[in-house]
Every structure is written in structure tokens, then in C-alpha cells.
Amino acid sequence: MDADYALFAKIIESGSLSAAARAVGLSPAMVSKRLARLEARLGAGLVNRTTRRLALTETGARFHADVLAILKAVAEAEARASGETTGSPAGLLRVSAPTSFGRLHIAPHLKRFLDDYPRITLDLDLSDGFADLMAARIDVAVRITPTGGGGVSARRLATNRRILCAAPAYIAQRGTPEDTAALARHQLLAATGQFPWRLTGGDGRTVSIDGTSRVRTNSSEVVRELCIAGVGIALRSLWDVSADLAAGRLERILPDCEGSADVGIYAVSPRRSEIAPAVRAFTDFLEGLYGPVPPWEG
Numbered sequence: 240m241d242a243d244y245a246l247f248a249k250i251i252e253s254g255s256l257s258a259a260a261r262a263v264g265l266s267p268a269m270v271s272k273r274l275a276r277l278e279a280r281l282g283a284g285l286v287n288r289t290t291r292r293l294a295l296t297e298t299g300a301r302f303h304a305d306v307l308a309i310l311k312a313v314a315e316a317e318a319r320a321s322g323e324t325t326g327s328p329a330g331l332l333r334v335s336a337p338t339s340f341g342r343l344h345i346a347p348h349l350k351r352f353l354d355d356y357p358r359i360t361l362d363l364d365l366s367d368g369f370a371d372l373m374a375a376r377i378d379v380a381v382r383i384t385p386t387g388g389g390g391v392s393a394r395r396l397a398t399n400r401r402i403l404c405a406a407p408a409y410i411a412q413r414g415t416p417e418d419t420a421a422l423a424r425h426q427l428l429a430a431t432g433q434f435p436w437r438l439t440g441g442d443g444r445t446v447s448i449d450g451t452s453r454v455r456t457n458s459s460e461v462v463r464e465l466c467i468a469g470v471g472i473a474l475r476s477l478w479d480v481s482a483d484l485a486a487g488r489l490e491r492i493l494p495d496c497e498g499s500a501d502v503g504i505y506a507v508s509p510r511r512s513e514i515a516p517a518v519r520a521f522t523d524f525l526e527g528l529y530g531p532v533p534p535w536e537g
Contacts, residue, residue: 243277244306247285250274251303255293304374311376315515328516329358336381339460340504341365344478344528344535345381352524359517367459372509378518381525382505383476391507392514394522397529400477400536401498403438404489408469415492416472419446426453426471428462436474441495474498481535504529 246263250270253259260267278285285299295303317330336345342365353361364370369384370377372391383399405415409426416422419438427450429436435449453471456462463480466473467488475489483489506522508514528534 243273244309246270246273247277248303248306248310250286250293251295307373307376311373315511327358328356328520330515330517331360331362332517332521333362333364333376333378334380334521335364335366335370335375335377337383337459338365338367339463339479340381340383345525348524348528352521355524356517356520359520367457372507378508378515379521380507382507383502384505385501385503386505390510392510393505393507394526395503395505396525397504397533398500399498399502399504400500401474401502402477402480402494403472403474403492403496404466404480404484405472405492406467406469406489407487409466409471410490410492412469419448419493419496422448422472423450428452428454428465428471428473430459430462431455431457433459433462433474437499438474438493438496439499445499478504478533478535 246259249262250256250259253262256270256274257267260270263270274285281302283298283302284296285302287294287296314331334345341363345363349361349363353359364375364377369382370380372380381396386393413425416425419440427448429450429452434452435447437445437447439445452462454461454465456465459479462473463475463483465471466475466480467483472492480489484491506525508518508522
């Protein structure tokens, strides 16, 4: 593989020639020279250089996407070859997961996975946004969503049950709503973009609850902490609050109601003709952790 391709990808990832130079252990002058050599060989400008940052040209953007695909394919080929030789999955595995879910239900179990697959090098990125798998070169992403998403291979790991809950202090001060309509008279908590709530009752009917969060935040973890502190009522996933319910820090509100059951927890990966052994191993590992009954529902 052309070493200049990897250097070009590192330049774009780093955002500047100097940052890329530090990352690969070369001088900025040498990095600039090799970029110029690549552009000359291609007969096209790949980046516009300014005093503050690098910006991809239209040709550069297309070439960058192709280079990422090439680097990904080479890494997977090497991992497959190494796995065939050693009899076990190997290579770099890039995993993405929602922040709170990854902290609570992935990170504590990784030692067992790494012990089982010592030749896998794991890169775990926690973020609440949906990353572009190809652009970010992610092998497996855990997503909590109604569907795995288009253009990807998706395996459903568990149902994402969501319940209404509040702290005992809030209930003591404000009481409990007698039905979903009464939620309008209470302080509600939700992260940006989480309203409206779609709630399904014991009779199977679904109602939509819109509202304004008592505190505006983009963090689901902040919503949970606010709920525990007694600020209001929240719709939370069981995987997020089961320990707080068991410890009495939270109590369930309107126990006949749950969030709509169409939301699931998925492991998704870029769709390819052949699944890399490390991807299969990690997805199987997650499925074993959460099935047949997730531990947070035990």
C-alpha cells in the first residue's frame, strides 16, 4: 500500500500538517513535501492550505473517501490473514457506543473480551451522536434506535424498555400523576430532541406526550442525575436506571405505561460481503452479555 495514502489520511484526521507531523514522527516540512508529491503524481490539488487550517478540495474529498475505504480494506485483509494464521481474530477493532450505555454496560466487561481475544486491539469511542461508520472508520457501533439504520448490517441485541420514574423527594413534594394527561401538570425532564414521548399503556394504546424539559441539556446522563436529585419526572431506559430503582433512589411512575417498544439496542457495522472475524467476535460477545434477558431486567 502507498505510504503517502496513510499519511494523507492522517493529515486530514489531524487537521494540520504540523499535527500530522507530530503524530507520525516526521518534520512538518517532510509532511508538506510528501503531500505535494502525492498531488503532483495525481495531477490534482487535494487540499487548500490556509494559515489556520486545511480544507479539502472537491477532488480531495472524493480521494479522501476512497483512501479511507482502501485503508479499511487493507486493515481487514491483514486481520483476516492474521486470524487465519493464528486461529483467532486479530487486528484493530474500532467500536462506537452511546456514552452512558458504553460506560455502564460495555466498559466493565471488556477485560473478559480482551482476555479471550488477546490479538485484538480495541479502540472504544463513546459519543451520543450517530457517527458515519465509513467516514469514521468504525467497525462496530452500538445504537439505540427503532431500526439499525440503512446501508448497514444490524443485529438486534436487546429491547430497550423505557419507564417513567422520579425521585422519592419529588413524589413527596409534588405527588404522582394519576394518568398520562396529568403529566402536563408536572415538571418533566428530557435531553434535547427526546420529546415527544410515545407511551404505551396497559390497554395497548399509544399516547404522545410533548413538553418542555425543566432543564435544557444535551446530556442524557445529566437528565438521570437531575431526576435522582428530585427535579422532575423522566422517561428513562431500564439499562440506565435499574440500579437506582433497586436502591430506592428512583421510583417508577405510572407502572402500566412504558415507552414504545419499537426502540431496540443494535450492533451495526458497515455492510460488506464478508464480516471480519474481530467484528463477528465482538458482536457475538455483546449478544452473549445482553441475551436472552438483559441483566438490567433481572
